[in-house]
Amino acid sequence: MAMLALVTGLSSTAWAQTAPEPRTLPNGKTWTFDADAGRDIMRTCAACHGEFGEGGGGGVYPRISGLHPEYIAEQLRAFKSRSRENIPMIPYANDRELPEKDVLDVAYYLASITPPRHPPADDIAMDAYERLKLAKQAVQIPLQPGDVAAGKALFNADCMECHGRDGQGRVKKPPLAQQHMPYLRTQVGLFLSGQRQHEDVDELMRPKSAKNWEDLWAYISTLDD
DSSP, X not given: XXXXXXXXXXXXXXXXXXXXXXXXXXXXXXXXXXXXHHHHHHHHHHHHHOTTSOOBGGGTBOOOTTSOHHHHHXXXXXXXXXXXXXXXXXXXXXXXXXXXXXXXXXXXXHHTOOOOSSOOXXXXXXXXXXXXXXXXXXXXOOOOSSOHHXXXXXXXXXXXXXXXXXXXXXXXXXXXXXXXXXXXXXXXXXXHHTSSOOTTIIIIITTOOHHHHHHHHHHHTTTTO
């Protein structure tokens, strides 16, 4: 099946514009991307992550739309193996509820969605339903207090190599732009406490002061402007 295109009213990400190549699953069967199956699986995820993967719970649950499919799949496998602990995912991330075929289908479905940075402008003509749908898909990050210029310098020095210019992410490194601040703050806490693994925690994370972090959040919160 061809890669999902505009079923949610959104454009495709750069890494999800063509259908992925078929691959052999652990059970020996051949997987080909099924966008309808991915959308069906997403209905279960929507309770926490939003109908369009835009995040939920006031930013506690991350935005998962528009991430690289291999990163999404890698994290789902980590939840299944418990190498990344996440209690809310336990009922869903197991081989019975989420076999490898489903991991790939939902990963590529989510990768095909690029969340708008802003709701539609008032001067754009569209019907009320379409306006409401696009408004729900948009991911806007509230500006955080701090020194934006200092945060940008920290980002360019320590974060850009992995997370990309303007925080857009790379193949197996997630975007920081348009990601909810409560979620990002929680993940940093998990890295620092050793509850989640990060290869550069001692070099890049632990030396930062509270002010460094606030400045970094201030800059990252501008990346959806």
